[in-house]
Amino acid sequence: MDFPSFYMDHLAGGRLIIGLIASLHVLINHPLAVGAYPLLTWMEWWAHKHNRPDIDRLACRITFIVFIITTTVGAMTGVGIWLSTSLFAPFAIGSLLRVFFWGWFAEWLVFISEVVLICWWFLSWRKADTAEKKRKHIKIGVALSLMSWLTMALIVAVLGFMMKPGEWNQTRAFLDAMTNPLYAPQLGFRTFFALMTAAVFIWFTAFFFTRPKVAGDDGPKRLRRWIVYRMSHVVLVSLLGVFLFGTWYWNCIPETMKANSSVALLTQEFMSWHGRFQSLLGWTIVAFVVIGIGGLSNTFTLPRWALLVPSVMGIWLLGHFERAREFMRKPWVIGEYMYSNGIHKDELAFLQSEGLLRHATYVKHREVTEANKAECGRDVFMLACSRCHSTTGLNGVIEKFTLMYGADKPWDAAGMTLFIKGMHQTRTFMPPFPGTDKEAEALVAYILQLRENPQTLRGAQSEGITFAPVAKPVEEAGR
Amino acid sequence: MNLLAAAPVPRDLPLPLPVPEWLLVFCLVVFFLVHILFVNLMVGGSVLVVLLEWMGLKNKRWDALAHEVAQTITVNKSLAVVMGIGPLLCINLLYTLQWYSANALTGHAWLMIVPLVIVAFLLTYLHKYTWDTWTSGGKKTLHQLTGLGAALLFLFIPLIFLANVNLMLFPTEWEKVKGFFSSLGIGNILPRYLHFMAASLAMTGLFLAGWFGRRDSDLSHLEGFSRPELRRLFYKVCTCITLAQFLFGPLLLFTLPAAGITTAVYVIIFSGAAVGLLALQQLMAELKSPDAAIGGRYGRIVALFSVVVLGMGSGRHVYREAALAGHQAEVKERTARYAAALAEFNKGQAAKPQPAEQSAEQLFMNCAACHAPAVKLVGPPLTEIAKIYAGNPEGIVAWAKAPGKKRPELPQMPSFAHLGETSLRKIAVLMLEKAAVK
Numbered sequence: 001m002d003f004p005s006f007y008m009d010h011l012a013g014g015r016l017i018i019g020l021i022a023s024l025h026v027l028i029n030h031p032l033a034v035g036a037y038p039l040l041t042w043m044e045w046w047a048h049k050h051n052r053p054d055i056d057r058l059a060c061r062i063t064f065i066v067f068i069i070t071t072t073v074g075a076m077t078g079v080g081i082w083l084s085t086s087l088f089a090p091f092a093i094g095s096l097l098r099v100f101f102w103g104w105f106a107e108w109l110v111f112i113s114e115v116v117l118i119c120w121w122f123l124s125w126r127k128a129d130t131a132e133k134k135r136k137h138i139k140i141g142v143a144l145s146l147m148s149w150l151t152m153a154l155i156v157a158v159l160g161f162m163m164k165p166g167e168w169n170q171t172r173a174f175l176d177a178m179t180n181p182l183y184a185p186q187l188g189f190r191t192f193f194a195l196m197t198a199a200v201f202i203w204f205t206a207f208f209f210t211r212p213k214v215a216g217d218d219g220p221k222r223l224r225r226w227i228v229y230r231m232s233h234v235v236l237v238s239l240l241g242v243f244l245f246g247t248w249y250w251n252c253i254p255e256t257m258k259a260n261s262s263v264a265l266l267t268q269e270f271m272s273w274h275g276r277f278q279s280l281l282g283w284t285i286v287a288f289v290v291i292g293i294g295g296l297s298n299t300f301t302l303p304r305w306a307l308l309v310p311s312v313m314g315i316w317l318l319g320h321f322e323r324a325r326e327f328m329r330k331p332w333v334i335g336e337y338m339y340s341n342g343i344h345k346d347e348l349a350f351l352q353s354e355g356l357l358r359h360a361t362y363v364k365h366r367e368v369t370e371a372n373k374a375e376c377g378r379d380v381f382m383l384a385c386s387r388c389h390s391t392t393g394l395n396g397v398i399e400k401f402t403l404m405y406g407a408d409k410p411w412d413a414a415g416m417t418l419f420i421k422g423m424h425q426t427r428t429f430m431p432p433f434p435g436t437d438k439e440a441e442a443l444v445a446y447i448l449q450l451r452e453n454p455q456t457l458r459g460a461q462s463e464g465i466t467f468a469p470v471a472k473p474v475e476e477a478g479r
Numbered sequence: 480m481n482l483l484a485a486a487p488v489p490r491d492l493p494l495p496l497p498v499p500e501w502l503l504v505f506c507l508v509v510f511f512l513v514h515i516l517f518v519n520l521m522v523g524g525s526v527l528v529v530l531l532e533w534m535g536l537k538n539k540r541w542d543a544l545a546h547e548v549a550q551t552i553t554v555n556k557s558l559a560v561v562m563g564i565g566p567l568l569c570i571n572l573l574y575t576l577q578w579y580s581a582n583a584l585t586g587h588a589w590l591m592i593v594p595l596v597i598v599a600f601l602l603t604y605l606h607k608y609t610w611d612t613w614t615s616g617g618k619k620t621l622h623q624l625t626g627l628g629a630a631l632l633f634l635f636i637p638l639i640f641l642a643n644v645n646l647m648l649f650p651t652e653w654e655k656v657k658g659f660f661s662s663l664g665i666g667n668i669l670p671r672y673l674h675f676m677a678a679s680l681a682m683t684g685l686f687l688a689g690w691f692g693r694r695d696s697d698l699s700h701l702e703g704f705s706r707p708e709l710r711r712l713f714y715k716v717c718t719c720i721t722l723a724q725f726l727f728g729p730l731l732l733f734t735l736p737a738a739g740i741t742t743a744v745y746v747i748i749f750s751g752a753a754v755g756l757l758a759l760q761q762l763m764a765e766l767k768s769p770d771a772a773i774g775g776r777y778g779r780i781v782a783l784f785s786v787v788v789l790g791m792g793s794g795r796h797v798y799r800e801a802a803l804a805g806h807q808a809e810v811k812e813r814t815a816r817y818a819a820a821l822a823e824f825n826k827g828q829a830a831k832p833q834p835a836e837q838s839a840e841q842l843f844m845n846c847a848a849c850h851a852p853a854v855k856l857v858g859p860p861l862t863e864i865a866k867i868y869a870g871n872p873e874g875i876v877a878w879a880k881a882p883g884k885k886r887p888e889l890p891q892m893p894s895f896a897h898l899g900e901t902s903l904r905k906i907a908v909l910m911l912e913k914a915a916v917k
Contacts, residue, residue: 003576003579003580004580004653005583006583071557075557076593077593079563079564080592082564083589083590083592086579087586087590093571094492095494098496098497098572101497101498108565111561115557115558123553346821347821349828350824350825354824362487362489404857404890405856412854412856415847415856416848418844419849422845423848425845461584461586461587461658462658464656465654466654467487
């Protein structure tokens with residue numbers, strides 16, 4: 001990668017941070033935005049129609065919480081996915097922006113309207129004091145619900161067509177992504193999942209706003225029954241959607257997987273994922289059914305903590321759901337075009353013959369010699385491996401080789417070199433080694449040195465950069 | 480030729496821009512100004528709120544005004560964030576290498592933007608929504624500290640962006656940078672920062688003069704203020720700060736590293752400043768008008784300031800283009816050279832007759848990493864395999880297609896079904912031969 005390498009060794013290069021930010025974003029976006037806006041709008045409408053100011057007030061208070069969270073953590077984690085990817089994989093985000101520009105641009109426009117609408121909706125709530133104004137206010141809520149759903153529908157398509165190998169005609173690729181067999185089940189699953197979790201969220205927060213203040217006043221109690229009863233309906237109905245779309249998705253995915261990779265190890269890993277997804281889906285649904293039915297009952301109220309159980313399961317399920325994308329992507333960042341370490345498919349053979357270091361920028365040496373072997377190896381590691389692996393930490397190379405070659409035995413350098421060169425054939429989720437034989441040897445020398453003397457590898461953000469002057473046009477001088 | 484001897488010259492991404500360059504440049508300048516306007520209002524607003532609330536300790540009416548100003552920040556800060564995405568999109572495309580390199584070199588700070596902005600926003604909300612409850616004694620102090628905390632964060636966060644837009648301009652300096660704080664020593668960050676802060680206050684003053692001054696504004700919470708008075712007050716803020724800009728502006732201009740200074744930059748900036756003088760003159764005239772007439776020139780002043788801002792924005796861009804021209808050209812040249820060599824190589828590859836079939840030795844590479852002749856690597860040595868499968872290469876083929884799990888102390892062997900039956904048979908035969916040689 002021809003950018004200074006940002007690197008956080010103990011966090012698998014920092015991938016973990018992107019993952020964390022992205023998960024947080026989805027966890028806020030689905031229940032609190034996509035799911036909650038329509039439900040809260042519906043509450044507002046119902047209150048207006050049946051003249052129930054207490055329900056209107058409750059909806060407004062819950063919207064306050066939603067507003068606070070989505071405009072801070074929600075919005076900033078969305079931007080954060082981008083900011084962090086710019087650091088960890090600038091080659092990927094830089095290329096994606098050039099290739100899928102209009103997709104991102106459209107996404108931005110929808111996002112602007114979403115932010116404007118949420119501010120407008122929440123901040124004008126209390127000012128809508130006549131029936132006329134109230135009707136208009138409800139319409140803002142409807143528009144907001146639509147926009148936030150559209151944001152999700154768009155981003156799912158954008159992510160989908162990034163994986164489409166080679167088809168870069170923007171409109172073509174976009175349509176293809178929408179007609180991808182996974183698109184519809186995925187979007188349906190997300191939509192109902194959002195509604196279901198949003199219902200539980202509203203139900204949960206309503207407890208805090210319906211505490212009886214004066215003894216004998218059963219207004220709050222009545223309100224609480226109302227909300228629990230309706231929200232359990234929403235849970236049960238959207239549950240059906242989650243189940244149907246989840247199963248559809250589960251059935252579609254092996255086909256798509258097969259089309260994307262024919263390979264054993266990945267399939268093994270995938271099959272266990274597939275099985276786990278199914279049982280997780282089952283258990284999550286059971287948990288939601290239990291509280292959904294519990295909420296219908298008139299004789300008792302479910303305790304607040306009971307709602308946390310399905311919520312936690314739901315989070316877990318969603319995390320698992322998102323992992324499928326990871327599977328299908330490897331070893332590419334952009335299907336059949338760029339590997340996850342930023343090497344292009346069409347430059348692989350060139351680099352393997354000429355040398356990775358020779359054509360890089362931020363390296364210390366360009367030719368491997370006996371004396372600089374380990375130093376060269378470190379640069380090779382940074383260029384070829386560091387986007388996914390740490391040195392001695394999480395997903396570390398030392399850990400991986402220890403699994404293979406044993407913790408107590410000496411490692412055979414020649415064997416390791418051979419393994420590295422053929423690794424992509426057995427570990428098909430890994431890109432092929434993009435350098436010469438000498439560079440593979442240098443990498444092994446670095447790894448062996450790491451094993452002797454585990455040392456944190458520091459990235460450009462703390463260490464700065466070194467660069468050897470660009471070799472005189474090798475192409476001419478070399479031949 | 481080597482003017483920029485100390486600048487790294489990386490290769491660009493081998494993809495064309497998705498839209499014409501001039502359009503991107505136009506979008507960058509315009510989107511950026513829209514974004515920075517809301518940032519100005521967010522930063523300037525939160526600073527003014529802190530000052531006004533502090534003045535409110537003596538006279539309640541300032542407290543009420545501070546509260547009203549705080550209301551405006553909620554929307555402005557949200558817009559500042561979303562409107563930031565557009566210019567980010569453009570700068571990513573136009574200056575891919577310089578921009579991402581600056582990000583990486585200040586990486587920790589760059590990443591901190593996310594939590595810092597979240598905390599600043601949350602504090603802003605806390606400050607706004609506790610205004611009527613944390614009203615006296617220790618609670619009031621806490622309330623003021625909350626506002627101060629948010630304002631300090633808003634004062635700091637722009638510095639991270641500034642460090643990046645500044646650092647990207649000077650590739651020759653990249654080698655000296657070791658983290659965010661050391662990047663602050665490059666170029667002329669301090670004058671730029673002062674200029675930006677002053678602009679924030681001036682813009683906020685102008686905005687609030689219009690906000691409170693508009694005919695249908697609700698002043699019911701602002702007892703003790705009349706509309707003309709508010710107009711005059713915020714006009715005054717805008718005027719004083721704009722005066723100060725005539726100090727900060729030249730300071731910024733004359734401390735700019737020479738790298739991008741051209742006549743065009745001077746012409747644009749000085750024309751902008753001249754329009755600025757006109758705006759200032761109009762502001763002074765407003766301040767002198769009687770209560771009944773103040774506000775009449777508002778539209779004109781906003782228009783003049785828009786021209787000034789557009790001028791400064793364009794000047795900035797012209798400077799950036801000039802400062803990076805050399806580097807961009809070198810990058811372009813290196814990228815082209817690399818692409819040519821690559822194309823040449825690939826042509827040669829395509830012309831070469833395809834290696835008919837991989838030899839058994841080559842195919843055996845697939846297994847060699849785990850199976851050595853006599854020692855146990857990841858899997859059992861060939862000698863052991865040969866004992867099991869002597870005279871039975873088909874057995875090896877069957878195993879390699881669907882490996883089982885025999886030895887509990889060893890990991891699972893992956894399947895090699897994808898190599899195909901023929902290749903696997905070749906491997907199997909060779910394996911047994913190799914073991915026999917030993």
